[in-house]
Amino acid sequence: MSRVLLRLVLLLALPAVLVTVWWLASAGSTNVYWPPLRTILQAFPDVWTADRLRSDVLPSLLRLAGGYAMAAVVGVALGTLIGSSPRVRAVCEPVLEFLRAVPPPVLVPVIMLFAGIGDTMKVAVIASGCVWPVLLNTVEGVRAVDAVMAETARSYGITGVARLRHVVLRSASPQIFAGLRQALSIGIILMVISEMFAASNGLGFTIVQFQRGFAIPDMWTGILLLGLLGFVLSVVFRLVERRALGWYHGLRASTRRSR
Amino acid sequence: MLDVRGLKKVYEGSGRRTEAVRDLTFTVEARELVCLVGPSGCGKTTLLKCVGGLLRPTAGEVRLAGRAVSGPPPGMAFVFQEYGRSLFPWMRVGDNVELPLKQKGLSKQHRRALVADALDAVGLTDAAGAYPWQLSGGMQQRVAIARALAYEPDVLLMDEPFAAVDAQTRADLEDLVRRLWRERAMTILFVTHDIDEAVYLGQRVIVLSASPTVVQDQLKVDLPDARDQVHTRVSPRFADLRTQVYEQIQAAKRGETVLKTDTPPLH
Amino acid sequence: MKGVNAALGAAGLAAFLALGEAVPRLGLVDDAYFPPTSRIADALGAELAQAAFWTALGDTLTGWALGLAIAVSAGILAGVVISIVPYLREATASTIEFLRPIPSVALIPLAVLLYGTELRSVLLLVVYAAFWQVLIQVLYGVQDVDPVADETARSYGLGTWARVRHVLWPSALPYVMTGVRLAAAVALILAVTAELVIGAPGLGARIAIAQTSQAVPEMYALIVVTGLLGLLINVGARTIERRALSWHQSVRGEVAV
Numbered sequence: 001m002s003r004v005l006l007r008l009v010l011l012l013a014l015p016a017v018l019v020t021v022w023w024l025a026s027a028g029s030t031n032v033y034w035p036p037l038r039t040i041l042q043a044f045p046d047v048w049t050a051d052r053l054r055s056d057v058l059p060s061l062l063r064l065a066g067g068y069a070m071a072a073v074v075g076v077a078l079g080t081l082i083g084s085s086p087r088v089r090a091v092c093e094p095v096l097e098f099l100r101a102v103p104p105p106v107l108v109p110v111i112m113l114f115a116g117i118g119d120t121m122k123v124a125v126i127a128s129g130c131v132w133p134v135l136l137n138t139v140e141g142v143r144a145v146d147a148v149m150a151e152t153a154r155s156y157g158i159t160g161v162a163r164l165r166h167v168v169l170r171s172a173s174p175q176i177f178a179g180l181r182q183a184l185s186i187g188i189i190l191m192v193i194s195e196m197f198a199a200s201n202g203l204g205f206t207i208v209q210f211q212r213g214f215a216i217p218d219m220w221t222g223i224l225l226l227g228l229l230g231f232v233l234s235v236v237f238r239l240v241e242r243r244a245l246g247w248y249h250g251l252r253a254s255t256r257r258s259r
Numbered sequence: 260m261l262d263v264r265g266l267k268k269v270y271e272g273s274g275r276r277t278e279a280v281r282d283l284t285f286t287v288e289a290r291e292l293v294c295l296v297g298p299s300g301c302g303k304t305t306l307l308k309c310v311g312g313l314l315r316p317t318a319g320e321v322r323l324a325g326r327a328v329s330g331p332p333p334g335m336a337f338v339f340q341e342y343g344r345s346l347f348p349w350m351r352v353g354d355n356v357e358l359p360l361k362q363k364g365l366s367k368q369h370r371r372a373l374v375a376d377a378l379d380a381v382g383l384t385d386a387a388g389a390y391p392w393q394l395s396g397g398m399q400q401r402v403a404i405a406r407a408l409a410y411e412p413d414v415l416l417m418d419e420p421f422a423a424v425d426a427q428t429r430a431d432l433e434d435l436v437r438r439l440w441r442e443r444a445m446t447i448l449f450v451t452h453d454i455d456e457a458v459y460l461g462q463r464v465i466v467l468s469a470s471p472t473v474v475q476d477q478l479k480v481d482l483p484d485a486r487d488q489v490h491t492r493v494s495p496r497f498a499d500l501r502t503q504v505y506e507q508i509q510a511a512k513r514g515e516t517v518l519k520t521d522t523p524p525l526h
Numbered sequence: 527m528k529g530v531n532a533a534l535g536a537a538g539l540a541a542f543l544a545l546g547e548a549v550p551r552l553g554l555v556d557d558a559y560f561p562p563t564s565r566i567a568d569a570l571g572a573e574l575a576q577a578a579f580w581t582a583l584g585d586t587l588t589g590w591a592l593g594l595a596i597a598v599s600a601g602i603l604a605g606v607v608i609s610i611v612p613y614l615r616e617a618t619a620s621t622i623e624f625l626r627p628i629p630s631v632a633l634i635p636l637a638v639l640l641y642g643t644e645l646r647s648v649l650l651l652v653v654y655a656a657f658w659q660v661l662i663q664v665l666y667g668v669q670d671v672d673p674v675a676d677e678t679a680r681s682y683g684l685g686t687w688a689r690v691r692h693v694l695w696p697s698a699l700p701y702v703m704t705g706v707r708l709a710a711a712v713a714l715i716l717a718v719t720a721e722l723v724i725g726a727p728g729l730g731a732r733i734a735i736a737q738t739s740q741a742v743p744e745m746y747a748l749i750v751v752t753g754l755l756g757l758l759i760n761v762g763a764r765t766i767e768r769r770a771l772s773w774h775q776s777v778r779g780e781v782a783v
Contacts, residue, residue, distance in 0.1 A: 002335070007616075008540060010613065010616040010617045010619075010620075011619070011620045012620070013617055014617050014618055014620065014621045015621055015624070018621065032481060033636075033639050033640060040749075050269070058609035062283050062614035063460070080570070087534065090530070090531040090534035090535055090538075091534045091535065091537060091541075092535075092536050092538055093531075093538070094535040094538060094539045095538055095539055095542045097757060097760070098753050098754070098757055099753070100758040100760075101711075101753050101754075101755075101756030101760055102749060102752060102756060102758075103678075103714055103715040103719065103753075103756060104713065104715065104754035105718060105719040105723070105730075105753050106718060106720055106722065106733055106748075106749045106752055108722070109734070109736075109737040109745060110745070110746070110749065110757040112737075113559040113560075113742065114555075114559055114560075118704060122597070146344050147344075148341045148344035149344055149345065149347065151313055151339070152337070152339060152345045153311075153333050154313060154330075155311055155313055155331045155336070155337040155361065155408065156331075156337075156343075156358070156359035156364050156406075157331060157333060157359065157363070158359060158362050159362075161360075162361070162362055166347070166350075166358060167347065168345065170349045170350075171347075171349075173349070180766075185627070185629070188631075189629055189631050189692045189715075190629075192629060192631045192632065192633055193719060193722075193723055196631075196634065196723055197723070204631075207632075207635050208634075208635060210469075210635070211635035211638060211639060216639070219635050219636075219639075222632075222635070223632045223633065223635065223636065226628070226629060227628035227629075227632055228632075230627040230628045230629045230632070231623075231624055231627050231628065233626035233627070234305055234626075247348055247349040247350075247390055247392075248349070250390060250392060250393070251348045251390075251392045254392045254393065255392075
């Protein structure tokens with residue numbers, strides 16, 4: 001019982017302290033840029049009404065989901081293709097290394113040329129930024145399929161689609177998930193930036209509007225909401241990953257024990 | 260059942276040419292348990308992979324029940340030494356055993372019966388729902404054997420399957436193989452570097468030379484079919500046979516042929 | 527084998543460049559949006575001849591290097607302190623898990639208000655993003671210290687500082703290097719982003735100017751420069767990592783976090 005209590009204290013103590021410090025330090029603040037935490041929290045429900053969630057937050061999330069899903073599908077498919085053949089890999093490697101190294105946000109102006117400033121542009125920006133970590137990690141994962149496992153599959157006649165589904169992709173899945181994880185952070189960045197550049201709605205757009213209109217407490221609520229969104233998405237991702245890679249964590253724990 | 264004729268395997272890579280297997284000819288009859296034994300690094304694994312259709316021989320051929328082997332044939336099952344890497348860690352034990360059967364296109368009912376029977380035969384009925392990495396090494400190798408059994412092969416190929424488990428487990432697994440072989444009337448080709456294991460298990464032992472490999476010697480193991488770890492291993496005949504195999508292997512390492520003095524006739 | 531791969535890679539690169547030339551020339555896409563490779567190369571040549579380009583490159587690199595240096599020092603310091611002070615790791619876990627996924631671009635409006643287009647705007651974003659990469663890897667690395675080695679050090683009466691120096695640090699170093707490599711890549715992304723969105727001087731701001739003035743080939747040329755810069759940073763970081771760890775029994779893979 002006291003164990004559980006100690007863990008609970010450890011879990012909540014520092015966040016509580018930090019929030020309290022922020023609260024007290026900003027309490028009498030007259031600095032326009034650092035409004036009291038009280039003011040920010042009071043503004044929160046007024047700013048992020050159900051209406052606004054529907055008109056600004058939901059479109060942002062849909063664009064993120066669309067672009068991210070596209071990147072995941074294309075990245076895994078192309079990555080599997082490239083990773084399966086050493087030749088193809090050798091041909092593609094330098095080009096891929098270069099494309100991955102391009103900082104994704106500079107894609108925004110390029111894609112605006114082609115796709116204008118609508119939803120297509122935002123989805124395309126997110127997809128084209130997220131695809132590289134997924135693609136390159138898939139290549140690595142597919143390449144590194146264990147030789148004995150590959151031979152086992154061959155000797156038991158597990159070939160073609162079954163081999164891809166039951167052996168190659170499963171064996172590469174820890175790496176694929178590492179790529180998807182990186183892609184998620186990039187996706188959120190691009191979601192915000194593409195909306196800051198050119199948009200008529202969305203989280204990024206709204207926050208910049210607040211900043212330009214010197215609605216400072218409102219801007220702060222936007223920052224808090226973005227932070228919360230990043231946190232929630234990462235928790236959701238972790239839950240999915242735990243489910244899909246349960247075997248991997250178990251395997252790692254068991255090899256670590258026997259080491 | 261299994262015919263290996265003039266098998267030769269040369270590896271070529273980056274300007275170097277390594278002759279692993281020079282010229283191997285032997286046969287394995289139906290329902291026979293044959294052990295291949297040789298000095299370490301003599302190309303035993305290369306040989307077995309050629310037999311199993313995983314490697315393409317440079318020359319010669321392998322025939323299974325009269326048909327030439329060009330890729331992994333459906334009538335063969337392979338048990339690898341590295342059990343930890345041969346079982347798929349993302350599948351539970353039951354699914355690992357079942358996957359090859361799905362590829363064969365068997366009905367769900369049939370598959371279930373085969374999986375249950377195979378796991379029962381290796382004494383792992385209760386482990387069907389566990390992941391392989393939750394089991395001990397010996398149990399994992401049992402799962403690999405169960406997977407091979409469920410596949411219902413004509414010939415079972417085993418590549419040093421017990422080299423990585425402890426001595427006690429190894430003895431149990433050897434008895435398991437003997438029992439399965441007798442109960443299920445299988446044909447088994449068993450590769451090992453352990454002389455005792457070869458004599459204890461086999462009806463016949465084929466001694467391989469050092470690389471590039473040829474057949475150094477063959478001898479029939481005329482021990483009774485009912486063997487057990489305690490009595491068989493201390494019988495004078497067992498000692499005799501292992502001495503013979505030992506001498507042949509020493510000779511193989513030196514690269515000479517020993518004149519046989521006391522070889523029982525083959526078949 | 528290595529030579530063959532290099533040749534194949536060069537062929538792939540050549541094909542990529544040729545494709546970039548052919549697609550707009552054949553009219554498959556509008557060359558006002560997608561100029562052929564040769565025109566981008568010309569624009570790149572013209573850029574390289576301008577002093578303003580080199581100033582911008584210098585600004586970007588300054589923001590990147592300064593931000594990275596601050597993030598790495600702070601990350602290592604925080605990581606070591608959190609690891610050696612009892613209970614601090616458990617006490618900070620929830621806070622770290624909450625703060626880490628906050629996208630640093632959320633800070634853009636704040637940076638604009640506080641610092642405008644000054645270097646400090648860039649640093650705020652770069653440091654926030656890169657710091658977590660280093661910290662997380664340090665924490666993983668310390669966790670991976672062989673308990674036997676640590677017990678041994680304790681039993682020989684080594685003090686805290688000696689333990690950090692001789693046991694903890696060498697064991698965690700591979701992870702720290704991984705963290706630095708990841709942080710270097712993230713730092714470049716955020717430096718360019720800050721310049722692009724906020725308008726702090728640098729390559730990003732130059733790209734934004736090229737975009738608004740419809741100088742499409744110049745824009746592509748500058749993007750190529752950022753890509754090459756990223757490539758150089760990745761390859762450089764990986765080389766340093768390998769050099770520094772050549773003594774280590776296993777250059778470990780990165781932790782998926």
